[in-house]
Amino acid sequence: MKQLTATGPSIDEAVQSALEQLQTSKDQVTIDIIDEGKKGFLGFGSKPAIVKVSIKKNPLQDAETFIYEVAEQMGAPVQVHSEVRQRDIFLNLEGEQIAVLIGKRGQTLNSLQYLAQLVVNRESDVFYTVMLDAEGYRSRRKETLENLAGRLADKVVRTNRDVRLEPMPSYERKIIHNALQQHEQVKTSSDGNDPRRHVVIHPR
Structure with a gap:
């Protein structure tokens, strides 16, 4: 009630x-x-x-409660370490079955993040952004994407042909764009519609 x-x-x-x-x-x-x-x-x-x-609506409590309940139902109970910075809510998950919540290439974690954001902003006059991490997965993924961007940029330079990456959420596409922003021989763009939107690397 x-x-x-x-x-x-x-x-x-x-x-x-x-x-x-x-x-x-x-x-x-x-x-x-x-x-x-x-x-x-x-x-x-x-x-x-x-x-x-x-x-009164408590966005942090709403986010934590949602994650606790979903993780329990998935058979992967977690501890949640949270922080609020203005309108950004950061949640870091820890647990023995954390891989279940991350999923293949972070797809499950991305879905949980999206749903948690919907829950937090439901019936709210203020919009909050939810960032969900699991035992440092996001930083490892960032490093993987930056390395991938470098390898594919080399391929574009070598072949002088566009390379299309797999569909990614917006913040992962941003990692690719940022990694190649200063590259002198390639440029990037995004193509397609969500959830199939992806980065394309072009020769300059």
Whole structure:
């Protein structure tokens, strides 16, 4: 239950009733007063106060809860180390079955990251970016992609023909683009539509 409407003889009592039902505290909610109520005279003509109490959205907690639950269902329970920098949420996963959550070439990890971002931004007025890593996989993948970019650039120079890479998520394509940005003999572009969008390396 994320929110509810409660009534009481006064606003404070209506709010307290809502907090008890939501099992939370006042600092964790937002309160909208629908009707201030009316005391009346000797009990006649009185109206109860009505409030709507909503639990504040906690994007980090939402992301962590989603990952914990999905990892458990996949038979790969994890520990999550998290950090928030402004509107960026960084989650690093550790666990004995971490390879299950990474998947082939990081495809499972990418899917989990995408879904976690959807969960975090659902019904939110502020957009948060979620970055999911697993025991340093992202840095190892970055190094692999940079090495791949260098090898394929050499091939383009040698053959003077375009080389198309496999489809990648946007941040992995960016690694390829950045790796070859200063290369004097090749240039890069992206082609196709997601999820089949890919990098093309061209001779200059």
